[in-house]
Amino acid sequence: MSLSATELEELWESFGELNVSDSFSNISRVDVMVCTTAFNRTALLYSMCVLYSFIFIIGLAANGLVLWVNIRAQRDSTPRHETHMYIAHLAVADLCVCITLPVWVSSLAQHGHWPFGEVACKLTHLLFSVNLFGSIFFLACMSVDRYLSVTQHREEGGARRKLIRRAACFGVWLLALVASSPETYFLRAVKSVHGDTMMCRPEYPEENHREWMVGVQLSFILLGFVLPFPVIAVFYALLARAFSRSSSSSSSSSHLEQERRVSRRVILAYIVIFLACWGPYHAALLVDALSQLGLVPLTCGLENMLYVALHLTQCLSLLHCCFNPILYNFINRNYRYDLMKAFIFKYSTRTGLARLIETNNMSETEYSAVENPPLI
Numbered sequence: 001m002s003l004s005a006t007e008l009e010e011l012w013e014s015f016g017e018l019n020v021s022d023s024f025s026n027i028s029r030v031d032v033m034v035c036t037t038a039f040n041r042t043a044l045l046y047s048m049c050v051l052y053s054f055i056f057i058i059g060l061a062a063n064g065l066v067l068w069v070n071i072r073a074q075r076d077s078t079p080r081h082e083t084h085m086y087i088a089h090l091a092v093a094d095l096c097v098c099i100t101l102p103v104w105v106s107s108l109a110q111h112g113h114w115p116f117g118e119v120a121c122k123l124t125h126l127l128f129s130v131n132l133f134g135s136i137f138f139l140a141c142m143s144v145d146r147y148l149s150v151t152q153h154r155e156e157g158g159a160r161r162k163l164i165r166r167a168a169c170f171g172v173w174l175l176a177l178v179a180s181s182p183e184t185y186f187l188r189a190v191k192s193v194h195g196d197t198m199m200c201r202p203e204y205p206e207e208n209h210r211e212w213m214v215g216v217q218l219s220f221i222l223l224g225f226v227l228p229f230p231v232i233a234v235f236y237a238l239l240a241r242a243f244s245r246s247s248s249s250s251s252s253s254s255h256l257e258q259e260r261r262v263s264r265r266v267i268l269a270y271i272v273i274f275l276a277c278w279g280p281y282h283a284a285l286l287v288d289a290l291s292q293l294g295l296v297p298l299t300c301g302l303e304n305m306l307y308v309a310l311h312l313t314q315c316l317s318l319l320h321c322c323f324n325p326i327l328y329n330f331i332n333r334n335y336r337y338d339l340m341k342a343f344i345f346k347y348s349t350r351t352g353l354a355r356l357i358e359t360n361n362m363s364e365t366e367y368s369a370v371e372n373p374p375l376i
Helices: 004-015 042-076 081-111 120-152 158-186 206-226 228-249 254-292 298-315 320-330 335-349 355-358
Strands: 187-191 198-202
Touching: 004 120, 004 158, 042 081, 042 298, 042 320, 081 120, 081 158, 081 320, 120 158, 120 187, 120 198, 120 206, 120 228, 120 254, 158 187, 158 206, 198 206, 206 228, 206 254, 228 254, 254 298, 254 320, 320 335
Parallel strands: none
Antiparallel strands: 187 198
């Protein structure tokens, strides 16, 4: 993550100590302002603790359930659509993000104090950041994969597609690790400039501290939003267009046409929810980066706004860990069958329910995005 809670706390405390005249020759004078806090920071931080705890509980339960059902289905040799490979990796990434939240909650509750030491500082941040990037990248991979699954013949090259998907998953984790490495490398557990509070935050080289900070922020914006969001939006828009063409070029039943309309709404939900979760945070991060560069005047009002906005939008962005299991699993008909089988199958062998569930579960060949829109 580009800015952790402790970094935000330290940034707030040290605004008055920044001297940009040494780094930027076009700024000849720095006006040091002592700004009055226009909000209750304690109430904000404790509210964040409550919200992060909510995300932790819901995200842990939902993603854990998704992962368990997928593992059980694979163990039972249930026919699966290959997109489930991405869904399983997405669930792992979101689950690992949620696992780190209690650590950040503990730090927030102590007003940014980090009592866990430098090793835990690096490892916790690395686990959080790698899986956060991984979650975003897997969403982009799924949008491309689902479009190609509809527009290309599914009967040909099944083994090759499976190999490509495995390579894509490996590439996603590798890219997420590379994207997370620079900031993690500079992370230190250091004493706050005010008091004995320990902070887990990056210590960039002093000669170009500001350039490093802004560079990390801009790289996070680029890799976390600017590149993946157009991919997600464009390929899901193309997928919706493919549905529309299929609907207009064939005489479909009213039931199938209704399912395609539902599918297009689900596609719109994918795009809107990603934008709603990640757009505000990256917008706030961009304003902060521009203010660090002196391109946006840093006033007391902007300082207060940035502090609140970065905290709240960071929390909003993590809601995707709760939305992803719903969008990509719980509204999927075959996933619901797998879930029912996991809890009911062993207790219903003497009834017709288990056989009914098994009969209705589609094979991979039948399991296309057009024929089964809720999977999308």
